[in-house]
Amino acid sequence: MTDPxxxxxxxxxxxFTRQSAWCDPAHEPIMIVRAEGVWxxxxxxxxxxxxxxxxxxxxxxxxxPEIAEAIAKQAATLDHSSYLGLGHPLASELAEKLVSYFxxxxxxxxxxxxxxxxxxxxxxxxxxxxxxxxxxxxxTRFIAFDNAYHGDTLGAASLGGVNRFFSRFRNLGFETQxxxxxxxxxxxDPTTVTAVVIEPLxxxxxxxxxxxxxxxxxxxxxxxxxxxxxxxxxxMTGFGRTGTMFACQQENVIPDFLCLAKGxxxxxxxxxxxxxxxxxxxxxxxxxxNAFYYGHSYTANPIGCAAALASLKIFETDKxxxxxPAKIAHLSASLEKLRxxxxxxxxxxxxxxxxxxEFQAGLGEKIILAARDHGLITRxxxxxxxxxxxxxxxxxEIDFAVTALGVRRHVAAxxxxxxxxxxxxxxxxxxxxxxKSKDIPAH
Ligand code: PLP
Numbered sequence: 001m002t003d004p005x006x007x008x009x010x011x012x013x014x015x016f017t018r019q020s021a022w023c024d025p026a027h028e029p030i031m032i033v034r035a036e037g038v039w040x041x042x043x044x045x046x047x048x049x050x051x052x053x054x055x056x057x058x059x060x061x062x063x064x065p066e067i068a069e070a071i072a073k074q075a076a077t078l079d080h081s082s083y084l085g086l087g088h089p090l091a092s093e094l095a096e097k098l099v100s101y102f103x104x105x106x107x108x109x110x111x112x113x114x115x116x117x118x119x120x121x122x123x124x125x126x127x128x129x130x131x132x133x134x135x136x137x138x139x140t141r142f143i144a145f146d147n148a149y150h151g152d153t154l155g156a157a158s159l160g161g162v163n164r165f166f167s168r169f170r171n172l173g174f175e176t177q178x179x180x181x182x183x184x185x186x187x188x189d190p191t192t193v194t195a196v197v198i199e200p201l202x203x204x205x206x207x208x209x210x211x212x213x214x215x216x217x218x219x220x221x222x223x224x225x226x227x228x229x230x231x232x233x234x235x236m237t238g239f240g241r242t243g244t245m246f247a248c249q250q251e252n253v254i255p256d257f258l259c260l261a262k263g264x265x266x267x268x269x270x271x272x273x274x275x276x277x278x279x280x281x282x283x284x285x286x287x288x289x290n291a292f293y294y295g296h297s298y299t300a301n302p303i304g305c306a307a308a309l310a311s312l313k314i315f316e317t318d319k320x321x322x323x324x325p326a327k328i329a330h331l332s333a334s335l336e337k338l339r340x341x342x343x344x345x346x347x348x349x350x351x352x353x354x355x356x357x358e359f360q361a362g363l364g365e366k367i368i369l370a371a372r373d374h375g376l377i378t379r380x381x382x383x384x385x386x387x388x389x390x391x392x393x394x395x396x397e398i399d400f401a402v403t404a405l406g407v408r409r410h411v412a413a414x415x416x417x418x419x420x421x422x423x424x425x426x427x428x429x430x431x432x433x434x435x436k437s438k439d440i441p442a443h
Contacts, residue, residue: 004031004043030372035062038390038397040377049401051371051378053390056204056236058267060314061392067266067310074306083112083300090305097312098260098273101245106254107275111292112300116235116261117151119272120197123257124155124174125294126276127195127229130283133290139194142176143185143228149205150197150233159197162205182218190226195256197231201247201351204236207384208349208356217251229256229280235272239263240315240391242352243324256280264304266311267390271304320391328352330395331387334402341406346383355387357405367405376404 002010008031009023021027034041038061040054041047050058060067074090081088095110102108111122124142131139144150144159151157152165158173160166177188196219202210223230232255237247241263244250248258257280261272284292298304315321332350335357339345344363349356359367364380371378371385378401379386385405389397 005029030377037061037063038393046375048372048375048377049389049397049404051376051389051401052386053388054267055262055379056241056388057262058390059239059263059311059392060266060318060320061390062267064266064310064314066314066317067268067307070306070310071268071303074303078302080298080301080303082297084295088300088302088305090302090309091300094305094308095273097309098275102254102275106277107258108278109276109281111274111276112305113272113274114261114270114296114298114301115151115272116233116259117153117156118296119235119259119261119274120150120156120159120231120233121153122274122294123231123259123276124159124195124197126274126280126284126292127231127257128174129292130280131194133283136194138192139228140175141193142174143188143193143196144176144178145198145203146178146180147203147206147209148178148197148199149203150199151235182215182222185222190228193226193228195229195231196223197233199233199236200253201237201242201250202349202354204354205381207358207381208351208354208386210349210351214251216248216253220251220253220255223256231255231257231259233259235259235261236354237351239311240320240324240352241354241388243321243328244352245315245321264311265307266314268307268311269301269304270298271301271308318392324353324391327391327393327395327398331355331398331402334398335387338402338406349384353389353391353393356381356384357387358384370407371401371404374404374407376401 008029013019014022022029031043032040033043035050038050039047040050040062050062053059078088083091091112098110099108113119113122128140131137142159144161146161148159148161150159154169154173157166157169158176161178179185179188198216198219200216202208220230232248234246234248238260239245242250246258248255256277258275259272260275264273265271284290331353335348335350335355339348344359346358346360349358361383364383364385367385368378368380387401387405389401
């Protein structure tokens with residue numbers, strides 16, 4: 001077989017990546033070959049703490065035996081069958097489990113899809129189509145927030161407020177009015193709006209920016225007053241990241257649509273779910289043309305459902321949510337200690353086990369590259385370094401990662417893309433020393 005890096009540069013196309021720089025002969029990408037707990041191993045045997053939970057997906061650490069076994073068992077029993085005109089027991093069980101996190105007769109219907117973008121896409125189309133079926137066909141517009149990120153499929157992208165990603169597609173997709181805060185809602189004509197879409201408690205791609213406390217509850221009140229659907233995109237915040245199972249629970253908000261993906265399977269295989277109410281669902285009943293003509297080949301994939309059920313079970317067996325307050329407090333304290341040692345940090349934003357550490361201009365990429373040499377892989381969004389470890393992280397592992405963020409060494413600039421890794425420092429000796437040192441927590 002061809003060397004994997006040569007084959008990669010010859011044939012692969014990475015997301016959010018400047019391929020010309022990626023494929024430059026001087027660029028030596030890290031190839032990950034193995035993972036266990038919060039650790040990732042590259043093909044040279046270096047290991048790194050997974051500081052962004054493999055793009056915000058991993059929950060209980062990598063390769064948890066219970067999830068791996070559930071996947072293996074399901075793959076050998078029923079790998080896939082169409083969910084179009086057929087059902088299977090694991091999807092039934094998972095749907096029942098997901099709705100059980102909410103009061104009865106609230107979010108009680110589950111539509112499965114494949115990823116965060118499609119979870120949002122389905123909610124948008126459901127909201128619009130339901131209006132057409134309730135005599136509210138004038139409600140055709142969406143409201144979204146500046147700098148929001150809801151995914152890259154065209155519908156979800158039209159709700160995306162990150163101009164550097166979405167401005168070129170602005171005239172395609174759904175008609176959307178962007179607002180910056182609740183105060184600006186007064187500029188909106190509510191009678192033509194079908195839904196407001198928001199990442200609850202904290203915007204992720206917008207450099208990890210939390211909303212003011214109480215904002216979500218106020219938004220819910222406003223949407224109810226005006227008969228507007230509230231779509232909560234919990235693709236990042238779901239499954240314990242913010243300290244509660246779902247972010248909306250912190251403000252006692254129940255939306256009309258809840259979009260879940262990333263952590264649903266514990267970060268193992270793709271699966272997404274869009275939860276909605278009977279009120280919305282009932283508008284799709286009756287005549288054939290009222291049905292929701294939308295779906296994907298791998299909808300409710302049984303292996304994904306098995307992984308999700310195993311992951312949700314671990315929340316109970318490991319008492320994951322109960323263990324979070326101590327870890328969250330430890331992360332705050334650890335980051336405060338880091339701030340005290342350097343003038344490089346402008347501000348620290350934290351919501352649960354999600355942290356965005358904003359460094360001085362021009363440092364974001366340098367920090368994440370230097371951190372690699374000290375055993376931490378994470379990503380920067382502009383100059384904000386994301387630290388969002390799996391929920392299974394220990395306090396020792398948090399300290400290890402935060403220490404790695406405090407070490408700034410010069411790394412040759414090698415821009416790959418807006419949020420992408422750059423060339424590794426040519427001097428890896430320090431990392432090698434770290435790897436063998438007792439400073440790395442046991443794992
Ligand atoms: N919504 C939010 C809040 C996200 O953070 C993301 C991805 O980062 C998405 C939607 C899109 O999810 P996916 O990449 O699985 O399509």
